[in-house]
Amino acid sequence: MEIIEFKNVSHREILHNISGYFRENKITTFIGPSGAGKTTCLKHINGLLSPDSGDVFYRGENIASADIISLRKKAGMAFQSAPMLAGTVYDNLNLPLKIFNKELNQGRAVKLLEMVDLDKSFLQRKINKLSGGEKSRVSLARTFVSKPEVLLLDEITSSLDYTLVRDIERLVKKLQQEHNLTVVWITHDLAQAERVSDDIWFLNQGELLLQGPIDSLYSSSNTIIQQFLRGER
Amino acid sequence: MGFQELLLSGIFVIIPLVIVVVLKLGLTKDILIASVRSIIQLLIVGMILTFVFDSDSIIYMLLMIIVMIAAASQNVIKKGVRIPGIKWIIILTLTVVEAVSMIIMLGFGIIDFIPQQIIPISGMLIGNCMVLSLLFVNKFTDELENSEEMIELILSFGGEPKDAVSRSLKSAIQTSMIPTIESQKTIGLVQLPGMMSGLIIGGAAPMEAVMYQLLILFLILTNATAASVMVGYLSYPKLFNSRLQYIGLKK
Numbered sequence: 001m002e003i004i005e006f007k008n009v010s011h012r013e014i015l016h017n018i019s020g021y022f023r024e025n026k027i028t029t030f031i032g033p034s035g036a037g038k039t040t041c042l043k044h045i046n047g048l049l050s051p052d053s054g055d056v057f058y059r060g061e062n063i064a065s066a067d068i069i070s071l072r073k074k075a076g077m078a079f080q081s082a083p084m085l086a087g088t089v090y091d092n093l094n095l096p097l098k099i100f101n102k103e104l105n106q107g108r109a110v111k112l113l114e115m116v117d118l119d120k121s122f123l124q125r126k127i128n129k130l131s132g133g134e135k136s137r138v139s140l141a142r143t144f145v146s147k148p149e150v151l152l153l154d155e156i157t158s159s160l161d162y163t164l165v166r167d168i169e170r171l172v173k174k175l176q177q178e179h180n181l182t183v184v185w186i187t188h189d190l191a192q193a194e195r196v197s198d199d200i201w202f203l204n205q206g207e208l209l210l211q212g213p214i215d216s217l218y219s220s221s222n223t224i225i226q227q228f229l230r231g232e233r
Numbered sequence: 234m235g236f237q238e239l240l241l242s243g244i245f246v247i248i249p250l251v252i253v254v255v256l257k258l259g260l261t262k263d264i265l266i267a268s269v270r271s272i273i274q275l276l277i278v279g280m281i282l283t284f285v286f287d288s289d290s291i292i293y294m295l296l297m298i299i300v301m302i303a304a305a306s307q308n309v310i311k312k313g314v315r316i317p318g319i320k321w322i323i324i325l326t327l328t329v330v331e332a333v334s335m336i337i338m339l340g341f342g343i344i345d346f347i348p349q350q351i352i353p354i355s356g357m358l359i360g361n362c363m364v365l366s367l368l369f370v371n372k373f374t375d376e377l378e379n380s381e382e383m384i385e386l387i388l389s390f391g392g393e394p395k396d397a398v399s400r401s402l403k404s405a406i407q408t409s410m411i412p413t414i415e416s417q418k419t420i421g422l423v424q425l426p427g428m429m430s431g432l433i434i435g436g437a438a439p440m441e442a443v444m445y446q447l448l449i450l451f452l453i454l455t456n457a458t459a460a461s462v463m464v465g466y467l468s469y470p471k472l473f474n475s476r477l478q479y480i481g482l483k484k
Contacts, residue, residue: 048385050476068477069391077389083382085400096390146390 003150003182004045008054013206014040017054020201020211027176027183029193029214032203033233038186041203042152045184046075076143077152081159082135084127089113089138092127096145104145112141116171133164140171144179151176153185157192165189169196190229202228285348294348298355302327305363313370315482317471323366326463330362330456331355343448354449357428361413361453362460368409369461373468376401377482384479394473402469406461413457417450426450 003024008017014037022028022045030038043049044056047068056063063071084092093112094104104112110120116137122130130138136156143151153172157165173196176183187193193200193214200217202210204224210216217225227233246268253260285293306323313319335351337343344350377384380401387397420426425433428449432442472480 043385046389047476048388048478050478072389072391075389077386079382079386081382083380083386085383095387099387099390099392099396152389 003059004184005057006041006044006054007057009041009044009051009056010053011037011040011044011049011051011206015044015051016206018206018208019054020208022182022184023199024182025176025180026198027173027185027196028199028201029197030184030186030201030203031188031190031193031228032209033228034188035205036203037206038203039154040206041201042077042154042184042186045150045152046072046077048077073146074148075150075152076146076148078136078139078143078154078156080155082139082156084135084138086127088124088126089118089130090123092138093123093142093145096142112144113138115144115175116141117167132160133167136160136164136168137171140168140175144175149180149182151181151183151185153183155186155188158188165192172196204228204233282348282352285352289348294351297348297352298331298359301356301359302331305359305366308363309366309370312367313374315374315484316370316468317480317483319370319468322464322467326366326460326467327359327362329463330460331359333459334358334452334456338448338452353428354452357449358452358456362456365409365413365457365460366464368412369405369464372408373401373405373465374482376404377472381479381481388477388479394470394477394479397479398469398472402465406465409461410457413453417454420450 001024002021004022006018006020008019009015010017018041030036030041032038040049044051045058047063047066050064058066058071058074085095090104090106090109093109097104106123109123113120113122118134118137118141122134122138127135127138139156151172157168160168169192172183172185175181185196187196197214199212200210200214201208202217202220202225209222209225210220217229220226224233246264250261250264252258253264281297285297302324305327306320309323310320313323316322335355338354339346344354377398383400384397388394426446426449429442429446432445433439437445472482474480
């Protein structure tokens with residue numbers, strides 16, 4: 001079943017007439033060369049950007065007329081650089097609630113850490129003492145504070161070494177299955193897309209060249225996709 | 234002091250010039266330009282002030298204040314050009330701060346409604362607000378450039394623009410206010426403040442000069458707070474649109 005649908009979405013000079021959909025409870029990866037418009041596309045899902053023309057639908061509702069705050073709570077986003085507040089891990093986990101003048105209770109905070117395979121001793125650790133992998137986990141845990149149904153991941157493993165990348169991939173797949181999440185994951189790494197994807201969107205210069213199961217990538221006759229698969233793009 | 238004494242004060246331009254030439258510091262041209270400009274600018278201001286004071290006209294007095302606000306605004310606008318709508322924000326802030334300060338001081342009878350008091354005090358207030366606003370827009374622009382992902386992160390949690398920029402805003406307001414607060418902590422210990430020195434040199438009793446200086450200090454503190462907060466709170470909504478999306482600074 002489709003949960004998000006793009007219909008003829010264009011955005012400035014970055015996206016051109018994108019039409020496609022995301023299946024519920026599946027992992028879809030955005031792949032394609034740099035400058036393809038992947039991040040811009042992702043930000044249209046939680047309304048951080050709006051199309052100049054065309055529409056984005058969330059469960060059939062046009063997000064242009066949806067309550068933007070409740071939409072954003074449903075679609076948690078983890079950014080490439082995992083931006084963090086100076087302070088403790090708890091301060092950062094508490095951030096999504098603090099902006100609504102609420103407090104995350106300690107028990108829930110510990111559960112969030114356990115979800116991402118960190119123990120409760122991390123709660124009072126200073127953010128600047130964490131490794132890249134630990135920061136990525138905290139960033140992931142933070143997206144679960146609002147109990148999202150969609151997870152938007154913008155190259156969250158790009159600065160990690162191979163072992164940590166595989167750990168985070170396993171973690172995201174586990175969380176996706178346990179929480180029945182729909183995941184939209186930007187990656188520049190084809191091997192990662194193969195490991196984690198149910199579906200893929202292949203973007204190039206703002207155009208959606210291919211949408212479908214990961215296997216469809218290899219049967220595509222599109223020259224640009226073939227060049228990308230050969231590592232020439 | 235007359236023109237003869239002014240000519241003699243030229244010695245204090247010649248001394249640094251000689252030092253700069255001997256040590257080949259390459260600042261000769263700058264010192265000459267700075268000295269000539271300060272002579273011309275201050276003589277013109279002196280003549281204008283003489284004319285305004287002699288005419289005793291409210292219109293000329295208001296015109297001078299408008300010119301001060303325009304010049305100060307122009308300075309800040311140049312630095313804050315990347316903040317959307319900065320032009321009207323600065324003009325409005327300086328005008329409101331000046332108007333409110335004058336209303337309070339005149340209302341309580343602290344100063345008289347005469348150009349000799351209104352113009353110098355306005356100059357000090359507007360000048361100080363200009364420096365504060367410059368510090369604010371510099372810091373705010375830097376903060377915004379470095380926190381784009383944090384701003385979008387907070388928006389992605391469902392936060393409002395105010396939540397998304399609150400850290401950058403607070404930091405810029407603090408940065409702009411700290412010099413004013415710090416300078417007040419040490420005032421009088423190292424050097425006597427300009428206005429007080431001027432009054433004493435002009436023959437006023439030291440305690441009278443102190444009282445005027447304290448009035449200005451407290452006014453400047455109030456204005457520093459008001460100007461920073463006003464510029465900040467008028468600026469940040471322009472960085473977002475009605476769909477709670479971050480538009481950011483102008484390129």
